[in-house]
Amino acid sequence: PDGRHFVTADTQPPAQSAAATKRPAAKSARRRAREVALQGLYQWLVSGADGAEIEAHLQEEECFDKLDRVHLDALLHGCIREAAELDALLAKHVDRKTSQLSPVEHAVLMIGTYELIHCAEIPYRVAINEAVELAKSYGGTDGHKFVNGVLDKLAARLRAEEWPFAFPLIPVDGRWEFDSAAGIDELANRRIGENELDTFFKVAADNSAT
Numbered sequence: 001p002d003g004r005h006f007v008t009a010d011t012q013p014p015a016q017s018a019a020a021t022k023r024p025a026a027k028s029a030r031r032r033a034r035e036v037a038l039q040g041l042y043q044w045l046v047s048g049a050d051g052a053e054i055e056a057h058l059q060e061e062e063c064f065d066k067l068d069r070v071h072l073d074a075l076l077h078g079c080i081r082e083a084a085e086l087d088a089l090l091a092k093h094v095d096r097k098t099s100q101l102s103p104v105e106h107a108v109l110m111i112g113t114y115e116l117i118h119c120a121e122i123p124y125r126v127a128i129n130e131a132v133e134l135a136k137s138y139g140g141t142d143g144h145k146f147v148n149g150v151l152d153k154l155a156a157r158l159r160a161e162e163w164p165f166a167f168p169l170i171p172v173d174g175r176w177e178f179d180s181a182a183g184i185d186e187l188a189n190r191r192i193g194e195n196e197l198d199t200f201f202k203v204a205a206d207n208s209a210t
Contacts, residue, residue, distance in 0.1 A: 031130065032067035034111060037075035038134055041107035044080055051080045078118065079110045086113050093153045104139045105147060112151045116158040124159040128152060 027035075039061075040054045055076060058064065079086060087098040090109055098106060112131030115122055128151045135144035155162075 029066060029068040030071050031133075032063050033069070033072040033075065034130055034134060035137075036061055036064065036067055037072050037079070037111055038104070038107050038138060040076045041079055041110060042103050045103040045106055051077050074118070075111055075114060079107075079114050082114065083110070086110050089113055089154060089158075090150065093150045102140065102143070105135060105143050108134045108139065108143075108147050109150055112147065113154055113158075116151070116155055124155040124162050128155060 036058050040051075040058050043049055043054050043057070044051065055073075058072075058076075086109075090098050090113060094101065094109075101109070108131050111134070112127055115127040115130075116124060119127065128148060131151055132144045132148050135147040139147070
């Protein structure tokens with residue numbers, strides 16, 4: 001009833017894709033924390049196990065002593081505690097019920113959304129990129145594109161103070177234009193991705209209609 005996927009067999013966390021395991025790169029303690037948090041949230045989504053029980057199981061991971069324990073605790077227990085609120089935010093930007101998302105993508109989106117809300121010290125681009133990397137390593141073929149699109153839209157709302165443009169827009173001949181010469185200068189001086197710019201204008205249009 002709460003949207004989790006229950007199974008009768010022992011639930012195994014997602015395994016890294018073959019491509020991901022071939023990339024020997026040093027991982028930060030915080031990235032390791034995200035990976036282990038993903039495993040824990042995956043188990044919670046598919047089995048409904050208690051958070052403390054899941055954490056005890058995760059402590060058996062070889063990398064546990066190399067991760068950021070504080071960040072792991074925040075992500076794992078914070079996402080479980082705020083699951084309903086996180087899903088309510090995600091529901092506005094996904095094309096299906098969150099209960100119908102793959103457990104991996106669902107868990108990745110929960111982590112990314114939680115960091116956008118609670119981890120102000122992490123730039124929104126970093127939070128999104130880290131979630132995308134999780135999806136690339138553990139998710140389906142195009143899951144990372146889905147994750148990127150959803151979190152990009154959420155960042156425009158949850159991290160408005162960091163968003164590249166802080167200038168009002170006005171409708172001109174059926175299109176949106178900056179209501180400030182400084183806004184044009186800002187656009188010219190920043191390296192803004194096409195997807196990010198597209199999201200900004202969509203959010204601006206949505207906001208103007210409400």
